[in-house]
Amino acid sequence: MELSKNYEPSLVEDKWYSHWMAKKYFKSVPDSRKAYTVVIPPPNVTGVLHMGHTLNETVQDILVRRARMNGYNACWVPGSDHASIATEAKVVAMLKDRGIEKNSLSREEFLKYAFEWKEKYGNIIYGQIAKLGCSVDWDRVSFTMDNEYFAAVIKVFVDLYKKGLIYRGARMINWDVVAKTALSDEEVEYKDVTSKLYYVKYKVENEDDYISIATQRPETIMGDTGVCVNPHDERYTHLVGKKVIVPLINKAVPVITDDYIDKNFGTGVLKITPAHDINDYNIGLKHNLAVIDVLNEDGTLSQEAQILVGEERFEARKKVVELLKDAGLLIKEEIYDSRLGYSQRTNSVVEPKISTQWFVKIKELAQPALNAVLSGDINIHPGEKFLATYKYWLENVKDWCISRQLWWGQQIPAWYDDEGRFAVAENEEKAKKIFNTQYAIPNAHLKRDEDVLDTWFSSWLWPMQVFKGITAPGNTDINYYYPTSVLVTGQDIIFFWVARMIMAGMEFKNEKPFSDVYFTGMVRDKQGRKMSKQLGNSPDLLELIEKYGADAVRFGIMISSPAGNDLLFDESSLEQGRNFNNKVWNALKLIKIWQNKSVEESGIPSKEDNDFAVHWFEERLNEVKTNIEILISQFRLSEALKQLYSLIWDDFCSWYLEWIKPGFDQTLSKQKIAKTLYFFEELMQLLHPFMPFITEEIYHQLKERDDDLTVKQSSGIHDKNQALLKKGSLLKQAITAVRDARNKHQLKFANKIDLAIQTEHKVNYNGIQNILCKQVNAGSFRFEEASGGITVVVNADKFFIETENKIDQSFQKEKLLKDLEHLKGFLISLAKKLANDKFVANAKPEVIELERKKKTDTHDKIAAIEQSLRQIEAGI
């Protein structure tokens, strides 16, 4: 069959993915081999994959495919996350578009819609993962709300409660007024904002005096239950113990003292609003102040506010300011820069709010998680960058608020009776039993907690739960696959997810969930913004695959993104990937042409004077193979890909194939073709984890075969032969130098030249003369000192390029003089270095040896150039 002019991914990709699936290559079943396990960071079912996911999945696929080819039982578990609050927000918005209000639905009706949403978007995501070529085991797809998973989350909740690690209590939490739910600290994002500081008069009770208090949130003054100053602030000592009047509602509140107050900030007086600020809350607790919540759950003013009831909070702020002005109680306004917390999901300003919620006591879980990393049991890549962050967070982490006032998620397994007593159990029946034994209430009338759990309370079980390990004791998968090998994820969820998975692993399995963590950087747009669905600044993955092919997308995203480094996404690297595909494709076409020619036995066999090329390339291949082995074990994937790219494009295509290329009327010997096929196959095998589709296609194009590259086991490597590599680089240098000279002197390639070489080391040219001549179109080659023509110096050898054409000597003289100047300077620096006793005394022997060699070489080169210059002078 005729091969297409350019590589066409669309003709290849789906075909091979279906084939791999049909052959069940990605399916993993426990066996006698060692497992290499990866669990995918489950994408949220809120939408589609962006470039950050693409980078993530590509890294995982490279590691997994490579492990598979190295004889491991590779298992990559796909799945998705229900993403409680994010998805619920999406579903609510979707319903609204259809004219349906969430609160007009029952819980069950709402969940039906939510599951429909999950089906739709979950499948889009899975489709993208497949398009990208990910070798996941589709029989193991897991979802954080699957029945078994659901049950495991509930069981974990109950267990932790029994251990006393979960409690219910009223605490100040972060409240999202749009989603009307509590948030964990980690779900709050702080942003710099410019706001105002209002200075308000608080009159002293029964006196003419007043004090000025600065506040950012005048709308909460109705919740003030005290005013606080520093005990050592003389300005206010006379007021301590007295009362001041809260403006607008004319309520008297006490003036108290606390060391917390900074005398130098604002007016040195803080109004205490315990319901709406964490500091105020703590001070209030200490001094027994009342808590008055002036906000409703939706962020409007409550009855407690007494005035402006029902007004939205920011609207209320404006109105309060107006009222204060009218009453003559506003002293001044100041522009003020501060930071405000925003809900990660709804982007609304978060309200600190006192609320009864469920919490996990995190300190006890944190210690083992910290130890696992500090002891080196778990290795983080790149370590130096994230270790400190991880440590700091775990050492300072506060209790985790896990209840959410939502429907989409695992409903909290707690049952209440009418009097507010409650029992935690897996189901209502068990809860009833607890009521019976604990409170002596048989047949209690119970109502389940309305709230669901934080989505991370389910995803922290991911590495063990995807093997159904907790709820299915008979299932031995988990023992085989756990702990998993490597976790690949973005650095932005180190606290949300990575740290908590380690906690869960240590707590529930008494073992780490993974051995290595690979943090990818953030993929950003040209303006440096993180790519996210919210911003809509990520290109569509399927469109990119359509345009460049999946292999090119994988190549482009990998080529310059070492672990942990951010990446400004640039489509030109995808173009580079596409061009690379094409290059490989064309190499295939060339080899096939040779193959066919050889089979037909037409033409004269080539002179077989190019064995050197074969030996040399074998050596280069071996060298890069070794490097890649090391690089991948260090998780330096982009560096490995880069070496491979250069090996294929430069060494294989530009050098090797040209070196062995037969003349017009010649053919290659069968052995040489076989050898070339072998090289090409090896290259494809090395490249396969990075670019699975084209490599598989080529593997089959090269030969009719029943086996597939995807599961081909890699072969070994042998010791390096430095001499061959050195000779190869001499050959390359010589060819480039002569070609350069040709270019400079406008000697077209078609103009044959004669080559004379003056060298002390004729042996260096053994076996490469013919290649050299062919590559520079030289008609003859001899060892001899010559004159006239063009002289170039390669190492210390002088090349005389003889030609019929007239040569302008000034060009080469200029070049030689430039080289000479440089080499002389170099020689001086070398001489200085070697004359330095300290250098000779301190440097490693091999370094000194190298410097000495350099000196001799440079010396020889200079001599050669000087001689050439003399000859040119004489010639002119």
Place this chain on the structure above:
RNA sequence: GGGAGCAUAGCUCAGUUGGUUUAGAGCAUCUGCCUUACAAGCAGAGGGUCCGCGGUUCGAACCCGUGUGCUCCCACCA
């Protein structure tokens, strides 16, 4: 307020135990090529005070300090 990271060619980035006055790649630029695999290509070329300053060292893009600029994380200053 605390902490981390980054600063290398016009652009996007590599450069992992400090060792060539000569620091790499892709894109872009320049020169020459429709050379029978590839113009998404071939053969070459040009382009860099490795952010500034100081230090350690025989030797620094790399280690230390400091300054500047950018990014990120954490934190309860009204």
